[in-house]
Amino acid sequence: MADVTETSKPVFGLPRLNEPAPEFEAVTTDGTIRLSDYKGTWLILFSHPADFTPVCTTEFLAFAEIFPQLRERGVELLGLSIDSVYSHIAWLRNIEEKTGVKIPFPIIADITMDVAMRYGMIMPGESKTETSRCVFIIDPESKLRAMIYYPLSLGRNMQEILRIIDALQTSDKYHVATPANWKPGEKVVVPAPNTAETAEQRVQERDGYECVDWYLCKKQL
Amino acid sequence: MACINPDGTITPSARKILRAAETSLTPAELAAATDLPLYRIRSSLRELVQAGLLREQDERYVTTDAGRTRQVAAS
Numbered sequence: 001m002a003d004v005t006e007t008s009k010p011v012f013g014l015p016r017l018n019e020p021a022p023e024f025e026a027v028t029t030d031g032t033i034r035l036s037d038y039k040g041t042w043l044i045l046f047s048h049p050a051d052f053t054p055v056c057t058t059e060f061l062a063f064a065e066i067f068p069q070l071r072e073r074g075v076e077l078l079g080l081s082i083d084s085v086y087s088h089i090a091w092l093r094n095i096e097e098k099t100g101v102k103i104p105f106p107i108i109a110d111i112t113m114d115v116a117m118r119y120g121m122i123m124p125g126e127s128k129t130e131t132s133r134c135v136f137i138i139d140p141e142s143k144l145r146a147m148i149y150y151p152l153s154l155g156r157n158m159q160e161i162l163r164i165i166d167a168l169q170t171s172d173k174y175h176v177a178t179p180a181n182w183k184p185g186e187k188v189v190v191p192a193p194n195t196a197e198t199a200e201q202r203v204q205e206r207d208g209y210e211c212v213d214w215y216l217c218k219k220q221l
Numbered sequence: 222m223a224c225i226n227p228d229g230t231i232t233p234s235a236r237k238i239l240r241a242a243e244t245s246l247t248p249a250e251l252a253a254a255t256d257l258p259l260y261r262i263r264s265s266l267r268e269l270v271q272a273g274l275l276r277e278q279d280e281r282y283v284t285t286d287a288g289r290t291r292q293v294a295a296s
Contacts, residue, residue, distance in 0.1 A: 030261055031223025037260040
């Protein structure tokens with residue numbers, strides 16, 4: 001997966017959906033953690049540009065706010081930036097001191113950029129020394145299921161992150177897809193027929209679905 | 222290190238794990254017994270086994286004599 005440039009620095013591509021998430025072992029604020037330590041649980045691995053910066057601080061507060069909702073869904077959070085573990089500890093203590101909010105998840109101190117490179121978190125057009133605002137949603141089998149990339153100037157939307165988790169877990173459980181702007185409780189999309197015969201059957205029988213045509217049918221779970 | 226401080230003493234979470242592992246437990250059982258998330262248990266188990274404070278057999282973990290001594294000393 002790694003390529004080699006003229007200066008012999010390894011260059012890693014972006015990870016790909018539905019493939020195993022790149023393994024890592026990293027120093028964090030909770031000690032040395034491996035990706036495999038999260039096997040059996042969902043994981044949101046996210047990066048932020050730097051500690052002690054304003055947008056990142058609002059994001060950490062927002063992640064802490066949805067943390068109980070994530071735990072209810074069997075999801076763990078793991079942050080990352082190219083800062084030292086001492087910087088992370090100082091920042092987390094400062095956030096707690098100034099806002100009263102204790103950040104309940106660990107942060108990777110990726111000083112060597114090893115994890116950042118494996119996950120394509122650095123966008124040189126934005127910054128060569130900071131990670132962009134990336135979100136990687138990894139399932140209990142350590143497979144990468146969703147990715148979102150935000151620019152440095154844009155804080156993330158926590159409701160969208162929760163929505164993605166809900167949609168993925170619903171798809172896995174019921175073998176359905178979710179339409180645009182779907183929210184839990186709304187109708188889901190049933191898989192389209194993949195033969196002419198089953199398409200005709202879908203048109204004739206509908207199976208209790210709400211159909212626009214044979215290829216677009218919804219149902220209530 | 223999440224379990225062993227630079228001065229050789231053990232952290233509060235390590236103490237909890239060593240106390241819970243007096244009876245042989247799986248990582249999931251240790252997570253339930255200590256109220257620590259599974260990823261922290263797995264990470265801590267590596268460190269504690271390497272330090273000789275826990276012993277692993279058939280994916281179950283039990284505190285060693287050295288671990289018991291260290292746990293009691295920290296209490």
